[in-house]
Amino acid sequence: xxxxxxxxxxxxxxxxxxxxxxxxxxxxxEEKAREIIRRIYPHTGKAYVVGITGPPGSGKSTxxxxxxxxxxxxxxxxxxIAIDPTSPFTGGAxxxxxxxxxxxxxxxxxxxxxxxxxxxxxxxxxxxxxAIKILDASGYDLxxxxxxxxxxxxxxxxxxxxxxxxxxxxxxxxxxxxxxxxLMEVADIFAINKADREGVEMVYLELKMALEFxxxxxxxxxxxxxxxxxxxxxxxxxxxxxxxxxxxxxxxESSGRLKERRTFRAREEVKTIIASTIAKKIEEMLxxxxxxxxxxxVVERKLDPYSAAQLVMETLKENLWG
Amino acid sequence: xxxxxxxxxxxxxxxxxxxxxxxxxxxxxEEKAREIIRRIYPHTGKAYVVGITGPPGSGKSTxxxxxxxxxxxxxxxxxxIAIDPTSPFTGGAxxxxxxxxxxxxxxxxxxxxxxxxxxxxxxxxxxxxxAIKILDASGYDLxxxxxxxxxxxxxxxxxxxxxxxxxxxxxxxxxxxxxxxxLMEVADIFAINKADREGVEMVYLELKMALEFxxxxxxxxxxxxxxxxxxxxxxxxxxxxxxxxxxxxxxxESSGRLKERRTFRAREEVKTIIASTIAKKIEEMLxxxxxxxxxxxVVERKLDPYSAAQLVMETLKENLWG
Numbered sequence: 001x002x003x004x005x006x007x008x009x010x011x012x013x014x015x016x017x018x019x020x021x022x023x024x025x026x027x028x029x030e031e032k033a034r035e036i037i038r039r040i041y042p043h044t045g046k047a048y049v050v051g052i053t054g055p056p057g058s059g060k061s062t063x064x065x066x067x068x069x070x071x072x073x074x075x076x077x078x079x080x081i082a083i084d085p086t087s088p089f090t091g092g093a094x095x096x097x098x099x100x101x102x103x104x105x106x107x108x109x110x111x112x113x114x115x116x117x118x119x120x121x122x123x124x125x126x127x128x129x130x131a132i133k134i135l136d137a138s139g140y141d142l143x144x145x146x147x148x149x150x151x152x153x154x155x156x157x158x159x160x161x162x163x164x165x166x167x168x169x170x171x172x173x174x175x176x177x178x179x180x181x182x183l184m185e186v187a188d189i190f191a192i193n194k195a196d197r198e199g200v201e202m203v204y205l206e207l208k209m210a211l212e213f214x215x216x217x218x219x220x221x222x223x224x225x226x227x228x229x230x231x232x233x234x235x236x237x238x239x240x241x242x243x244x245x246x247x248x249x250x251x252x253e254s255s256g257r258l259k260e261r262r263t264f265r266a267r268e269e270v271k272t273i274i275a276s277t278i279a280k281k282i283e284e285m286l287x288x289x290x291x292x293x294x295x296x297x298v299v300e301r302k303l304d305p306y307s308a309a310q311l312v313m314e315t316l317k318e319n320l321w322g
Numbered sequence: 323x324x325x326x327x328x329x330x331x332x333x334x335x336x337x338x339x340x341x342x343x344x345x346x347x348x349x350x351x352e353e354k355a356r357e358i359i360r361r362i363y364p365h366t367g368k369a370y371v372v373g374i375t376g377p378p379g380s381g382k383s384t385x386x387x388x389x390x391x392x393x394x395x396x397x398x399x400x401x402x403i404a405i406d407p408t409s410p411f412t413g414g415a416x417x418x419x420x421x422x423x424x425x426x427x428x429x430x431x432x433x434x435x436x437x438x439x440x441x442x443x444x445x446x447x448x449x450x451x452x453a454i455k456i457l458d459a460s461g462y463d464l465x466x467x468x469x470x471x472x473x474x475x476x477x478x479x480x481x482x483x484x485x486x487x488x489x490x491x492x493x494x495x496x497x498x499x500x501x502x503x504x505l506m507e508v509a510d511i512f513a514i515n516k517a518d519r520e521g522v523e524m525v526y527l528e529l530k531m532a533l534e535f536x537x538x539x540x541x542x543x544x545x546x547x548x549x550x551x552x553x554x555x556x557x558x559x560x561x562x563x564x565x566x567x568x569x570x571x572x573x574x575e576s577s578g579r580l581k582e583r584r585t586f587r588a589r590e591e592v593k594t595i596i597a598s599t600i601a602k603k604i605e606e607m608l609x610x611x612x613x614x615x616x617x618x619x620v621v622e623r624k625l626d627p628y629s630a631a632q633l634v635m636e637t638l639k640e641n642l643w644g
Contacts, residue, residue: 034628041626056378057494129627172379259621266620266627271604273631274638278600282593298588299581304363305451305588306356309595316596317639 004032008039011138016111019138023113026130030280033130043137047079050245051161053147053154053183058167059193059232060146065101066238067245071142072109079140080104080112081131083124083147083154111140123279125157125272129265159186160265162258163248165241167191168207170199184210188225189244195229195237204229223251281319285312326354330361333460338433341460345435348452352602355452365459369401372567373483375469375476375505380489381515381554382468387423388560389466389567394431398464401457402426402434403450405469405476433462445601447479447594451587481508482587484580485570487563489513490529492521506532510547511566517551517559526551545573603641607634 004025010018026033052067054060064080071078080101104110115128128145135143145161147154158164166187184207192203207227211218218224226244231237252258285291291312297303326347332340348355374389376382386402393400402423426432437450450467457465467483469476480486488509506529514525529549533540540546548566553559574580607613613634619625 037628038626042623045623263617263621266630267608267617269627270617270620270631270634271601271608273627274604274635275597275601277631277635279593279597282596286589286593295585295589295592298592299585301364301367304360305591305595306359308588308592309599312592313596313599313642317642320635320639 004035004039008036011134012040012043014108014139016108019111019134020113022134023127023131026134027115027127030277033126037130037133040133040137044133045136047132047136047141047143048163048249049132049143049145049161051145051147051158051164052167053158053164053186054167054191054193055172055183056148057172058169060148060167061101062232063167063191063193063230063238063241064144064146065104066232066235067144067242068101068104068110069235070238070242072104072107076142077109077140078104078111079132079135079138079143080110081128081135081143081145082112082114083128083145083157084114111135111138123276124154125268126276128157129160129269129272155183155186156268160261160268162252162261163188163245165189165191165245167193168203169194170197170203188223188248189241190225190227191241191244192227192229193232196231200229221257222255223248223257278316278320281316282312285315285319291315326357326361330358333456334362334365336430336461338430341433341456342435344456345449345453348456349437349449352599355448359452359455362455362459366455367458369454369458369463369465370485370571371454371465371467371483373467373469373480373486374489375480375486375508376489376513376515377494377505378470379494380491382470382489383423384554385489385513385515385552385560385563386466386468387426388554388557389564390423390426390432391557392560392564393464394426394429399431399462400426400433401454401460401462401465402432403453403457403465403467404434404436405446405450405467405479406436433457433460445598446476447590448598450479451482451591451594477505477508478590482583482590484574484583485510485567487511487513487567489515490525491516492519492525507536510545510570511563512547512549513563513566514549514551515554518553522551543579544577545570545579600638600642603638604634607637607641613637 007018007021011022022036026036052060052064061082064082068078068080082101102112105112113131115124115131132143132145145158147158164186166183166189168190169192190207192200192207204227211225211227226247228240228244230241252261286295294303294308294311298305298308329340329343333344344358348358374382374386383404386404390400390402404423424434427434435453437446437453454465454467467480469480486508488505488511490512491514512529514522514529526549533547533549548569550562550566552563574583608617616625616630616633620627620630
């Protein structure tokens with residue numbers, strides 16, 4: 001712990017290098033993550049988290065680039081966590097439009113981080129939760145989390161945000177439309193990007209219709225997800241989305257929904273911590289001889305996977321609590 | 323158990339309704355899944371599993387539609403498991419091109435199933451593994467698993483296949499390219515679909531270059547991933563891919579790599595069984611009062627998520643093994 005204290009102090013005082021270092025630590029070191037989060041946790045809870053998701057090619061990053069500018073104009077200190085779709089393999093290569101966004105990094109009031117998952121089973125979700133806290137505790141009062149809304153894990157992350165924006169564009173393919181449909185239920189705001197393109201009306205009507213099915217639910221909640229049209233090339237083109245985000249925040253705070261959602265987020269978070277702790281242990285165990293042999297028996301059909309799992313869990317018990 | 327026996331018998335004898343019923347059971351009922359897999363496991367291990375993945379809009383399902391035909395012409399009994407990108411929310415709505423594929427369902431030698439995940443943390447992977455076994459035990463000797471290669475979970479699934487085909491098309495966007503890049507490492511065969519389109523040469527060179535980086539690895543393995551150009555409109559256009567799949571299968575079987583990969587798959591499988599068993603327990607616990615209160619304390623910053631996770635895990639111990 002002692003060794004981490006100076007770094008944490010620096011981060012809390014807003015030192016970007018220290019913040020980046022802390023995020024890397026929580027990404028890679030279970031033990032240190034535990035220490036860091038415990039230490040900074042009392043300083044968290046001030047930041048408002050906006051999730052931005054949508055199918056590939058919907059122009060999320062370009063929108064985000066402009067949203068950062070608008071938020072800065074209103075004095076927010078902005079943190080950005082970009083979930084990189086390639087991360088499971090490349091360790092988080094930045095995409096072209098992500099790079100464009102990076103120009104904000106020179107702004108002391110903006111911190112941008114691209115997250116890479118380490119293996120599956122909650123690794124990415126856990127790292128993202130921890131990174132949000134570090135940025136929160138370091139004084140970034142508005143945090144954007146960008147995901148490509150396709151994978152389960154990515155969607156699980158974005159739906160824990162205080163406000164969720166679903167970005168779409170006219171003229172996406174069959175499969176992409178389906179992905180979009182899959183995201184409808186998590187969205188508080190719909191943005192139709194590239195609204196200068198042909199087919200905007202169609203997308204608009206699609207969304208309107210989809211929302212109709214949920215009318216009752218929205219009535220009860222007292223919030224009907226707005227559908228805003230944006231053209232991410234200009235600040236002006238993004239302003240309607242920015243205004244919608246602010247309106248939704250007011251609604252969340254005044255209606256008490258914010259607390260509800262943060263309770264949900266906390267629950268998801270505790271779950272992912274447990275999941276990744278256990279997943280890590282299992283990895284270690286299966287790398288060892290004894291449990292490794294079990295796998296061999298499964299391959300040879302001497303043992304079925306469920307029975308093997310049970311045997312491994314017995315050992316897991318000792319490893320986790322013994 | 324007794325009640326399941328007749329159903330299992332029917333499935334093993336190839337009764338499609340029984341097979342579909344079994345898959346639904348393993349999807350929804352942890353206990354029954356355990357029983358069913360234990361019972362049928364000795365009958366598995368005969369099927370060869372081909373994973374087909376690629377970014378949205380790459381025409382995977384259309385290719386698959388034709389591959390099924392070619393496989394049938396050579397006397398294979400074909401099982402298909404299509405992982406639906408919308409599944410986390412819609413429970414597995416079929417996409418347009420999936421529907422096209424469905425016409426094969428009338429062929430007694432073809433079984434097609436679209437999988438829907440139940441919550442995250444290995445739910446989808448586990449259900450897919452179980453479904454593969456059920457089809458295997460029921461006499462489907464060639465099983466295609468189709469995923470949209472974006473989400474971690476989906477990729478984790480496809481990379482457990484005996485042969486992994488990555489499908490791409492010319493002219494995909496920035497983000498989609500990145501997704502494709504993320505999939506390079508899991509592919510045994512690359513298919514450039516819609517090879518009649520402009521830009522094929524470019525995609526081909528891209529892939530060639532990417533493969534160059536891995537040359538050493540491929541040399542050692544004794545397999546260099548071929549890049550085949552396909553046009554899914556015709557059987558003829560898909561034949562080069564079908565031939566490549568057969569060549570890779572020969573390689574996997576003769577080189578001993580097949581056993582290696584199946585060991586990997588078995589390990590992944592045991593891991594996902596444990597993960598989903600535990601995730602389910604945690605869900606139950608957090609729904610209860612005591613653990614629920616812990617979450618409240620986390621929201622109020624009285625308790626940090628890691629400490630909460632630790633407390634929950636203590637109870638988990640009793641719940642899982644007590």
